[in-house]
């Protein structure tokens with residue numbers, strides 16, 4: 201039987217393809233992305249990750265298999281540790297402001313994830329957080345494989361998400377989600393795919409909002 205994740209990834213392939221073609225990603229890969237746009241992204245990402253880490257531990261608290269609980273707690277604390285390092289590097293390098301307001305896209309995405317955790321069954325919440333792992337891994341690997349310039353100011357970001365260390369976490373996250381999906385009905389699996397797709401769109405929006413330096417219209 202086809203795994204839930206295989207079908208889910210096929211569903212979001214058109215979104216993923218658009219992410220790879222987005223100028224935020226192509227310019228990040230070339231190292232030509234304006235620093236202002238990357239700084240905007242890193243600042244919004246710091247706000248995003250504060251919520252994301254808490255959502256991951258919320259999911260951990262709803263899982264029943266001890267290994268799964270442990271993995272999600274590690275993802276949660278990993279979010280804080282790894283991302284703090286990345287943010288420290290770039291926040292220092294690019295000297296960005298420390299107090300900022302969430303952008304519309306960041307507000308949408310973090311509120312969406314919190315709502316899935318608070319109001320939806322576990323299988324939907326876990327499907328909603330999976331694009332954060334999976335899309336970043338695929339984008340990281342893609343950039344690593346297609347980089348042409350030796351010097352890239354964003355190399356540390358690229359190395360964090362491309363390569364084996366991160367891939368192992370992503371494999372675990374996908375596998376756990378598949379176990380949960382295997383215990384779900386077809387209808388529930390369809391709800392999982394809906395959440396997975398919605399969060400994937402928000403990944404695109406998040407990069408797009410940084411590229412546009414998105415502000416509140418009012």
Ligand SMILES: Cc1ncc(C[n+]2csc(CCO)c2C)c(N)n1
Nearest residue numbers: 245248275278279282332333336406
């Ligand atoms: C908007 C946004 N989405 C996904 C990630 C990537 N990410 C954040 S935490 C984590 C897993 C645990 O380390 C991953 C893959 C990001 N940085 N920002």
